Amino acid sequence: MITDLVQIKRLGEKKLKENEMFRRHMKAHYFPERQFRHVAEDIESNTDCRACANCCRVAETNISKRDIERLAKFLGMTSNQFVEQYTTMSVQDENEIILRRNDAGCIFLDGNDCTIYEARPDTCQNFPHLVRGNGSIQSRMWQMIDRATYCPIVYNSLEQYKEIVGFQMGMKK
Ligand code: SF4
Ligand code: SF4
Incomplete structure (x- = not known):
């Protein structure tokens, strides 16, 4: 399993096209969901997210109304x-509200620690949305191509998924 973030970035970016083809392959075929979930669970349980925190540095953090209410209460302020104070609009999707960011990533990141961990947004609790998430893994695959460039759980899971289904670059859909 690869955990080095420099390698993950390099390999994830090198495999952008391959992973896009893999996404289409997954979409075009039926595969039992359980095997993918087991792989991701196994990789996730062997990954120390507290030592990584790369998603907090790299990804935008979408927040819902429910997150805002919970976080406001946690911090002792109104919604x-x-x-x-803490939100802004996404640069990737103008309809989404996200947590503010600074040069280090999410505004609530301190080193590798989340300063609002107990009340963190749902998306942070479920990230990277391979084990926990709405809909089938196949329907969430479009998000995983980018995530495989910065999240070791996603990168390693996709590599194992390819082995499970016998996917190779260049094979017909
Ligand atoms: S709220 Fe916490 S877990 Fe979520 S992105 Fe920010 S620092 Fe990371
Ligand atoms: S979810 Fe992925 S990117 Fe985020 S801390 Fe865990 S391994 Fe790192």
Whole structure:
């Protein structure tokens, strides 16, 4: 299993096209869901996210109304105060509200620690959405191509998925 973040970035970017073809392959065929979940669970349980925290540095953090209410309560402020102080609009999707960011990533990241861990947004609790998430893994695959460039759980899971289904670059859909 590869955990080095420099390698993950290099390999994930090198495999962008391959992973896009793999996504289409997954979409075009039926595969029992359980095997993918087991692989991701196994990789996730062997990964120390506290030592990584790369998603907090790299990815935007979408937040819901429910997250805002929970976080405002946790920080002892009103929802409006929280929105004003800690949120901004996504640069990737103009309809999404995200947590503010600074040069180090998420505004609540301190070193590798989340300073609001107990009340962190749902998306952080479920990240990278391979083990926990709505819909089938096949339907979530489009998000995984980018995530495989910075998340060791996703990169290693995709590599094992390819082995399970016998996927090779260049094979017909
Ligand atoms: S809220 Fe915490 S877990 Fe979520 S991105 Fe920010 S630092 Fe990471
Ligand atoms: S979810 Fe992925 S990117 Fe985030 S801390 Fe865990 S291994 Fe690192």
